[in-house]
Amino acid sequence: MLELSNLYKTFNAGTINEVNALQDVSLSIEDGSFVCVLGTNGSGKSTLLNAVAGTFITDNGTIILNGVNITRQPEYKRARLIGRVFQNPFSGTAAAMSIGENLALAAKRGRKRGLGQVLTATILNELKEKVKTLNMGLEDRLESPIGKLSGGQRQALTLLMSSWLRPDLLLLDEHTAALDPKTAGKVIELTEKIVTEGKLTTLMVTHSMQQAVNLGDRIIMMHQGRIRYDFRGEEKKRMKVADLLSLFDELRRKDQIDNRVAELLELEYV
Amino acid sequence: MTLLIGSITIGLILALLALGIFISFRIFDFPDITAEGSFTFGASIAASLIVAGINPVAATALAFVGGMLAGAATGFIHTRFKINPLLSGILVMTALYSVNLHVMGKSNVPLLSQNTLFTWFEDFSNNISGKDAVVNLIGWSVPARDLWTLCFCLLIIIACSLLLFWFFRTNIGTAMRATGDNDQMIRALGVNTKVMIIAGVALSNGFIALSGSMLAQFQGFADVQMGIGMMVWGLASVIIGEALISENSLGMVIAGAVIGAVLFRLLVAIALRWGMNPNDLKLITAGFVFIALVLPGIMKKTKKIKLIQ
Ligand SMILES: Nc1ncnc2c1ncn2[C@@H]1O[C@H](COP(=O)(O)OP(=O)(O)OP(=O)(O)O)[C@@H](O)[C@H]1O
Ligand SMILES: [Mg+2]
Numbered sequence: 001m002l003e004l005s006n007l008y009k010t011f012n013a014g015t016i017n018e019v020n021a022l023q024d025v026s027l028s029i030e031d032g033s034f035v036c037v038l039g040t041n042g043s044g045k046s047t048l049l050n051a052v053a054g055t056f057i058t059d060n061g062t063i064i065l066n067g068v069n070i071t072r073q074p075e076y077k078r079a080r081l082i083g084r085v086f087q088n089p090f091s092g093t094a095a096a097m098s099i100g101e102n103l104a105l106a107a108k109r110g111r112k113r114g115l116g117q118v119l120t121a122t123i124l125n126e127l128k129e130k131v132k133t134l135n136m137g138l139e140d141r142l143e144s145p146i147g148k149l150s151g152g153q154r155q156a157l158t159l160l161m162s163s164w165l166r167p168d169l170l171l172l173d174e175h176t177a178a179l180d181p182k183t184a185g186k187v188i189e190l191t192e193k194i195v196t197e198g199k200l201t202t203l204m205v206t207h208s209m210q211q212a213v214n215l216g217d218r219i220i221m222m223h224q225g226r227i228r229y230d231f232r233g234e235e236k237k238r239m240k241v242a243d244l245l246s247l248f249d250e251l252r253r254k255d256q257i258d259n260r261v262a263e264l265l266e267l268e269y270v
Numbered sequence: 271m272t273l274l275i276g277s278i279t280i281g282l283i284l285a286l287l288a289l290g291i292f293i294s295f296r297i298f299d300f301p302d303i304t305a306e307g308s309f310t311f312g313a314s315i316a317a318s319l320i321v322a323g324i325n326p327v328a329a330t331a332l333a334f335v336g337g338m339l340a341g342a343a344t345g346f347i348h349t350r351f352k353i354n355p356l357l358s359g360i361l362v363m364t365a366l367y368s369v370n371l372h373v374m375g376k377s378n379v380p381l382l383s384q385n386t387l388f389t390w391f392e393d394f395s396n397n398i399s400g401k402d403a404v405v406n407l408i409g410w411s412v413p414a415r416d417l418w419t420l421c422f423c424l425l426i427i428i429a430c431s432l433l434l435f436w437f438f439r440t441n442i443g444t445a446m447r448a449t450g451d452n453d454q455m456i457r458a459l460g461v462n463t464k465v466m467i468i469a470g471v472a473l474s475n476g477f478i479a480l481s482g483s484m485l486a487q488f489q490g491f492a493d494v495q496m497g498i499g500m501m502v503w504g505l506a507s508v509i510i511g512e513a514l515i516s517e518n519s520l521g522m523v524i525a526g527a528v529i530g531a532v533l534f535r536l537l538v539a540i541a542l543r544w545g546m547n548p549n550d551l552k553l554i555t556a557g558f559v560f561i562a563l564v565l566p567g568i569m570k571k572t573k574k575i576k577l578i579q
Pocket of ligand 1: 021
């Protein structure tokens with residue numbers, strides 16, 4: 001169970017570049033729930049995930065994950081509970097290191113790391129079995145640097161890495177956005193498999209309405225740092241791409257009206 | 271021939287410096303100029319302790335520890351106060367200059383009549399091969415003690431290389447390499463990257479101080495100036511090693527740094543022998559590293575131009 005209450009985050013506070021990236025965001029996500037996060041560019045989706053992962057400390061509000069208050073915990077400590085896949089395929093893996101080493105690093109996510117060898121025979125066997133499930137033929141290339149692989153292969157491996165030790169929460173930030181449609185489809189398939197098999201609590205940012213409609217059991221839509229819509233249960237099941245698109249239009253129209261009102265007020269009073 | 275053996279021995283001693291530079295520059299991508307201070311720091315610690323009558327092995331080990339502390343200071347300043355790596359290193363290097371003067375009490379400590387690691391090697395040679403024995407090496411007569419000294423240095427550097435090779439394949443060591451490669455990723459896997467950087471820079475400077483302490487014992491004195499230019503020297507060694515060994519595996523890269531250090535020292539010895547002015551040494555070393563840094567970029571460009579034409 002993830003409970004966010006009244007989260008605020010302002011970037012570049014007090015300067016002309018001030019951005020209120022999160023404004024009074026409250027959200028609670030039950031165990032095993034798969035939530036898709038939609039929203040326009042700059043609406044705060046990545047900021048929301050980064051806040052939960054601990055990339056920065058929020059200005060206000062609390063973050064509680066499975067009863068633990070992690071609001072002020074540094075990122076590396078939260079990693080014990082949280083698995084992550086980034087938008088950029090380069091972000092989730094260490095390019096110069098081998099596939100095996102990358103996976104073995106993930107096999108100890110949030111655990112104590114000692115002076116034992118990282119690639120023991122048992123770990124290597126386990127790795128092979130896991131990588132085989134991807135059906136990408138990577139199990140015979142565990143020695144080669146992961147940087148030589150394609151973006152799709154790297155995202156698939158990052159998914160495997162983030163879920164190796166079952167995370168209490170899985171954060172996916174547009175993890176298929178940098179891939180071609182066919183590869184993206186494969187990675188989404190794998191995502192679904194991993195999430196359902198592990199019954200993982202998942203927060204997935206996406207720009208694809210289709211993905212949001214097909215996947216998961218809840219959709220939230222963000223706009224200007226706030227959660228504007230939240231659909232779940234039967235309501236979510238009935239959602240169609242067209243419905244989502246019209247909601248986007250509505251948000252945009254409201255923006256324009258807001259702007260026009262602001263202009264009128266300005267003319268009136270300034 | 272004696273000159274050649276002496277050069278190789280110094281090259282092996284400076285290979286420890288190259289290993290240190292390899293850790294900071296190549297593993298962490300951390301341009302760490304603390305090296306210049308910690309090289310001298312190692313020398314001054316070892317020299318002062320030996321003069322005070324401490325066992326040379328203990329003195330050398332404490333020099334290693336001293337170097338680690340210096341490196342940890344740089345890593346701490348960088349990670350805790352977000353000061354950029356180069357400036358953090360400059361701060362600690364500058365501070366170390368005063369520290370070194372305090373440790374030595376003057377700017378130069380002679381070790382000629384002292385018991386050092388190298389007098390031990392000589393005693394060992396005298397016991398095994400006989401006093402002032404001469405060995406015939408492919409037609410050249412060489413003092414046996416020089417050969418023994420070389421062998422001991424070789425042993426030390428092999429042991430250190432193996433230790434590093436082992437360490438960088440442990441769970442902690444692999445996390446360190448990942449910190450230098452992609453810190454965002456390894457943080458998301460639960461590693462405190464600040465601690466890794468502090469520990470890594472400390473390890474690097476430990477080796478550099480070890481190198482300084484051994485050089486002081488070999489040449490028979492420690493001098494407050496002896497660290498100047500050592501970072502670029504180590505970098506030149508690492509670059510030569512990389513050029514020789516194109517393979518990217520950890521073991522080969524470590525071996526490359528060691529071989530590069532010995533080779534670079536030999537090149538310098540030959541150049542000096544041919545009449546190069548020793549005052550130009552640092553100028554030429556810097557020029558060499560500059561060329562090595564820009565050459566790959568230029569080669570790529572010319573290749574591109576060829577493709578376009
Ligand atoms: N580290 C940062 N420093 C300053 N501003 C930031 C930072 N991160 C995000 N922002 C700003 O916060 C706002 C929200 O950004 P965020 O990345 O969360 O948007 P998003 O919803 O993920 O958009 P996209 O769909 O383009 O990924 C944007 O205006 C962005 O410029
Ligand atoms: Mg984003």
